[in-house]
């Protein structure tokens with residue numbers, strides 16, 4: 708299956724067969740996440756794989772009782788480790804070493820980032836974490852389609868309760884819960900805005916004909 712087909716076939720799946728998901732498949736999904744791009748290659752994504760029914764029940768409650776959550780054989784809690792951003796200097800070194808960035812990056816870019824990190828607010832790190840982790844999550848979602856699996860992004864939950872249930876430390880934020888399983892439904896495509904509503908030419912709001 709090519710990327711374009713996976714994009715077209717993907718749906719949010721809210722009905723799952725009870726079939727268990729082999730660990731190799733779960734690892735393949737996380738491997739797709741591992742290959743995602745991230746700002747300064749910070750790779751802040753971390754994943755908690757939940758299979759235990761009691762934990763799933765708790766997560767469902769924390770997600771305002773969205774019922775399909777517990778019925779998924781696996782829930783992947785997709786997290787951002789905000790402390791990863793502190794290691795940008797190591798990541799820049801690795802990028803220079805690999806030939807991805809020029810050597811001058813070290814003296815030009817790193818002091819600028821270091822200065823920014825001294826005054827950065829937690830909410831800015833959360834935004835950066837959300838952006839980076841979202842890309843990794845969508846890699847999982849699309850690879851799941853290719854493996855015949857279904858997922859549904861879930862963002863409507865009580866953050867602090869989910870952190871409590873999964874014993875997630877202070878500096879880590881949960882960006883999404885991803886119920887995962889073999890789909891037991893084949894929904895039609897959901898409505899989308901017309902392309903004219905979201906594509907502009909040169910200036911925002913100028914119609915692209």
Ligand SMILES: Cc1cc2nc3c(=O)[nH]c(=O)nc-3n(C[C@H](O)[C@H](O)[C@H](O)COP(=O)(O)O)c2cc1C
Pocket residue numbers: 717718719720773859860861862863864896897
């Ligand atoms: C960031 C994000 C958060 C979402 N949160 C929820 C959620 O909490 N519960 C839910 O049932 N669906 C959730 N969804 C799924 C959307 O409802 C779904 O993507 C949208 O209706 C379009 O349907 P489709 O994904 O099948 O194309 C979320 C999707 C995204 C991307």
